[in-house]
Amino acid sequence: MIRALFPLVLLVAPALAQDLPEEWAVNPLVIEQCLATGFTEACIGFMAGLCEAAQGPGSEGLCRGAETAYWQRRVDAATAQLQGGEGEVQSRARRLGWPEPIPSLDAVVRGFEAYRAAACDWRAAAWDGIHAGYEQQDCLMRLTARHALLLEGMLDD
Incomplete structure (x- = not known):
């Protein structure tokens, strides 16, 4: 797995050698290229690790x-896109006999935020x-990333 990600490190290392912008922006292209390798879990924290090394x-x-x-x-x-289909999800749940009411997407978001x-x-x-503090930031990053990937997977369903 490390070998598969090594070319990605070489690609972004020069950019990371420069000072990060004031807002410590993460280069989305690096994460997206990492996700394209199929090593999804290894991509969570990958850009942060490169940032920390630099x-x-x-x-x-x-x-x-x-x-x-x-x-x-x-x-x-992903949440914004899923909201467009919320009515259909609620209708399907009623048709299939799910206990009413099933949580709204807003309730799911609030529940995740409370859990995180x-x-x-x-x-x-x-x-x-x-x-x-490091452990808290790492936890926030990992749970947020997994939630994003879960919601994006729901869009693909």
Whole structure:
């Protein structure tokens, strides 16, 4: 798996050698190229790792926060697209006899946000010192990425 991702590292390394923009933006192309390799789970945190290598110690939270923002934009885009079919989903659930009412997409979003906050707060609290912040940022990034990929998969169904 590492060998498959190595050419991608060579492609983006020169760009990462430069200072990151003020907002610590993540290059979406890097993540999208990584996802195209089929190593989906390895792509979560890949750009943050490259950012951290380029920026050095102390950049972990900022780099992971920037990648989290990237994945959140994907969550928001997928959610917006899924909202167009919510009426059909509700109708199908009624027709199939699901308990009423099934949660709205907004309820799903709120539920995920509550779960993510609770899980990542719990993860951070398991650590002493400054490492707690890193663990929280890493948790937020990973859960947000997995949620984005789940929602995008629903669009493909």
